[in-house]
Amino acid sequence: MDANNIIEDNTIVGNANGIFMTSGVHGNIVRNNLIVGNPPVQVSVDHTSSSGFDIKNAATAGTNTFGGNVCLTGVNAPCPALAPPNNTLLIDELQSLGCGSYPPTASCKLTVNQWNYYLTMDINPNAPVLDFGSDGSQLMTVQEYVQARQDAGI
Amino acid sequence: MNCYVLKARIFLFCLAVVGASSVWNENADAANISGTIASTLTITEDSALVGDVTCTVSGAPCIVIGAPHVTLKLNAFTINGQGDPQTGCGGAATGNEIGILVNAQVAATIQGPGLVQRFRNTGVLLLNSTGVTVTGVTTATNCASGILVGGGGDNQLIRNVSVRNGNGASACGGI
Numbered sequence: 001m002d003a004n005n006i007i008e009d010n011t012i013v014g015n016a017n018g019i020f021m022t023s024g025v026h027g028n029i030v031r032n033n034l035i036v037g038n039p040p041v042q043v044s045v046d047h048t049s050s051s052g053f054d055i056k057n058a059a060t061a062g063t064n065t066f067g068g069n070v071c072l073t074g075v076n077a078p079c080p081a082l083a084p085p086n087n088t089l090l091i092d093e094l095q096s097l098g099c100g101s102y103p104p105t106a107s108c109k110l111t112v113n114q115w116n117y118y119l120t121m122d123i124n125p126n127a128p129v130l131d132f133g134s135d136g137s138q139l140m141t142v143q144e145y146v147q148a149r150q151d152a153g154i
Numbered sequence: 155m156n157c158y159v160l161k162a163r164i165f166l167f168c169l170a171v172v173g174a175s176s177v178w179n180e181n182a183d184a185a186n187i188s189g190t191i192a193s194t195l196t197i198t199e200d201s202a203l204v205g206d207v208t209c210t211v212s213g214a215p216c217i218v219i220g221a222p223h224v225t226l227k228l229n230a231f232t233i234n235g236q237g238d239p240q241t242g243c244g245g246a247a248t249g250n251e252i253g254i255l256v257n258a259q260v261a262a263t264i265q266g267p268g269l270v271q272r273f274r275n276t277g278v279l280l281l282n283s284t285g286v287t288v289t290g291v292t293t294a295t296n297c298a299s300g301i302l303v304g305g306g307g308d309n310q311l312i313r314n315v316s317v318r319n320g321n322g323a324s325a326c327g328g329i
Contacts (some may be wrong), residue, residue, distance in 0.1 A: 002307050004308050006309075006310045007311045007312075007329055008310070010311060010313065010315065010329060011314075011316070012315075012316045012327075013316070014318045015316055015320045015327055016319070016327065017325060018162055019327050019328065020325055020326065035328075038328065052320075056327065086164045100211070127266075
């Protein structure tokens with residue numbers, strides 16, 4: 001892969017490597033994939049020289065984004081990760097809807113009303129909205145919004 | 155022989171030729187694809203599998219998307235290469251023997267569900283292409299990568315399954 005690709009919601013099992021990223025690639029988003037058993041366990045047992053991983057990232061650290069993947073072995077990637085962190089999917093979706101970008105950035109702030117709008121209009125119409133005790137015009141990042149919802153018990 | 159009989163025979167002959175053309179051996183604008191592909195099939199309009207495909211192309215891609223904004227639907231069918239059914243290959247990939255190649259195109263789509271398996275190189279290769287979407291495709295037992303992106307950018311690989319691709323000799327990945 002080269003630049004700015006999205007690798008999302010894939011299931012990757014029993015390959016020589018799960019996801020392999022060569023040096024120099026950048027701006028790629030690898031999120032919410034299930035990547036386990038790469039290489040297959042018997043290969044690992046019988047051929048201990050095998051150099052396969054669930055995620056093998058030969059690119060410069062920090063130049064690609066990983067989030068919400070389930071994986072066990074990785075080079076230059078956040079493995080093991082046995083489950084996506086809480087709220088990862090919600091944060092990802094809201095960020096994409098509200099800011100058109102990923103990963104979440106501190107520079108993207110919307111009002112509480114706007115986050116509520118994206119949540120109820122595009123993700124879950126039954127989700128309770130966040131009443132932040134004001135007119136809903138307070139600006140916050142997606143993480144702050146999701147955290148505020150948690151703090152409010154919703 | 156009257157004219158109508160002759161026309162009918164010509165028509166039936168044409169039908170027979172069309173029926174036999176499930177063995178693809180040339181480029182095509184659009185196609186319902188099935189049967190055996192004996193030489194690289196380049197599609198330039200939206201196309202779909204209507205049956206399983208067996209590729210006997212050696213050392214070259216099986217299907218090439220050769221125009222921008224073209225969609226290939228797999229329709230839950232299988233594209234089979236010539237690789238070993240257990241390993242995909244004997245340890246070394248065969249150059250260019252790719253299942254589906256998107257070469258320097260924009261906004262093409264490969265839409266599953268469907269299976270691309272047993273190619274002696276990569277199952278699906280996006281080469282210097284941008285804005286391509288690959289979704290719902292299963293790649294299995296290909297000698298090199300299941301899905302490989304080389305060059306280009308802004309592609310989306312979503313909800314695919316990659317199983318048992320790659321070999322011990324090179325650093326291939328499911329993706």
